[in-house]
Amino acid sequence: MDVAAPGLEGVIADETTISLVDGESGRLLYRGYRIEELVGRGTYEQTVALLLEGSWPAGTPPLPDPAPLPAAVDATLRSLPGGASPLDALRTAVSVWGIVEEISYPPHPNQAWRLLTFAPAALGAFARLRGGEEPVDQEGAGGLGVAGRYLYFVSGERPDPAAERALDAYFTVGAEHGFNASTFALRVIISTRSDLASGVVGAIGALKGPLHGGAPSEVEAQLAEMGSAEQAEQWMREALARGERLMGFGHRVYRARDPRADALRKVAEELAGDDEWLLLAMEVEPIALRLLEERHPDRQLPTNVEYYASAVLRGTGLTPDLYTPAFAVARMAGWCAHALEQAEKGRLIRPRARYVGPTPEDRR
Ligand code: ACO
Numbered sequence: 001m002d003v004a005a006p007g008l009e010g011v012i013a014d015e016t017t018i019s020l021v022d023g024e025s026g027r028l029l030y031r032g033y034r035i036e037e038l039v040g041r042g043t044y045e046q047t048v049a050l051l052l053e054g055s056w057p058a059g060t061p062p063l064p065d066p067a068p069l070p071a072a073v074d075a076t077l078r079s080l081p082g083g084a085s086p087l088d089a090l091r092t093a094v095s096v097w098g099i100v101e102e103i104s105y106p107p108h109p110n111q112a113w114r115l116l117t118f119a120p121a122a123l124g125a126f127a128r129l130r131g132g133e134e135p136v137d138q139e140g141a142g143g144l145g146v147a148g149r150y151l152y153f154v155s156g157e158r159p160d161p162a163a164e165r166a167l168d169a170y171f172t173v174g175a176e177h178g179f180n181a182s183t184f185a186l187r188v189i190i191s192t193r194s195d196l197a198s199g200v201v202g203a204i205g206a207l208k209g210p211l212h213g214g215a216p217s218e219v220e221a222q223l224a225e226m227g228s229a230e231q232a233e234q235w236m237r238e239a240l241a242r243g244e245r246l247m248g249f250g251h252r253v254y255r256a257r258d259p260r261a262d263a264l265r266k267v268a269e270e271l272a273g274d275d276e277w278l279l280l281a282m283e284v285e286p287i288a289l290r291l292l293e294e295r296h297p298d299r300q301l302p303t304n305v306e307y308y309a310s311a312v313l314r315g316t317g318l319t320p321d322l323y324t325p326a327f328a329v330a331r332m333a334g335w336c337a338h339a340l341e342q343a344e345k346g347r348l349i350r351p352r353a354r355y356v357g358p359t360p361e362d363r364r
Helices: 035-041 044-053 071-079 086-100 109-129 146-155 161-174 181-191 196-208 216-226 229-241 259-272 276-295 305-315 320-345
Strands: 019-022 027-030
Touching: 027 035, 027 044, 027 259, 035 044, 035 161, 035 259, 044 109, 044 146, 044 161, 044 320, 071 086, 071 109, 086 109, 086 196, 086 320, 109 146, 109 196, 109 320, 146 161, 146 320, 161 259, 161 305, 161 320, 181 196, 181 320, 196 320, 216 229, 216 276, 216 305, 216 320, 229 276, 259 276, 259 305, 276 305, 305 320
Parallel strands: none
Antiparallel strands: 019 027
């Protein structure tokens, strides 16, 4: 009898040359480079070029100059309720963008770069419009990378270089992670020979779910409840006794270590300065690891990427509801690389289901 694989757990759906997610030894490679190495090696745009083209770029990658939002996108963003989630606004904006920019199959690296130029501008415009402010002048974003533009379009001010560098590192760390749910959703869409914008709209829809897009904001909420390093141990002991989980620890694939957490921790340390909240996160981490080891001696529950993502994103001055949209912008690099790879393979993704419903005999 055919065996079903709910959640496709353990199923090798295809081959890829884009990234290796190695949970056993705690490694993440983009095109053969360790993630820890890439964070210090160059900019997010260079990582995007690496993911799209397969090799580290010799020169500056071709991020197009910022351009005014298409009129239809501007009008759509203005028509959305101010209480809409920024991630929903981004999904809607990408859908309109795909129409007016005539994004068609097959995907092309130029479409990817245009998307990465568009997304921070659209998100920033929505973030401002919902607060009753006008979107900022596109020309003011000149010379900035994707991370710098995200901060600029939201705040209206040229970003602090340290915050820009930190967000750039976060974008690099979040750029790609194998056949995760949003990337796989995009590959299914592209495999039907649908266009890149449709694939990215589907991917954003998948990322929106709390099991995927995650919530560095939940880490932030727990730290806020602890209040101080002195109170942290008691707070965590009580939470664990109630059967609650410490957010930012443990991972389904990475057992010994999550290499993304290590990379972001360094960034958080550089950014922390004398910011009390960031220092609290660093003081709480070893206490949390000790308590988790006491409680689960047979299971490794390392610090995961969400813990330091929270520290970095907060340090950049973004509000918590702009964290998951930042993750979406970062992951657009991986989505686009997978769209190119999927289109090259050209094989329709169409698994089968094992039917366990009634037969005509049962219906007699
Ligand atoms: N705090 C306390 N206990 C934990 C934690 C945690 N963070 N993580 C796992 N455990 C415990 C569970 O309670 C369970 O205990 P039990 O056997 O006594 O019931 C045991 O460890 C195994 O739990 P599973 O859920 O089976 O472990 P798994 O490794 O599959 O789960 C997960 C991974 C979901 C990330 C989990 O560690 C968790 O809930 N962490 C907190 C939420 C979080 O940080 N999520 C972000 C993950 S990173 C990302 O997705 C991008």
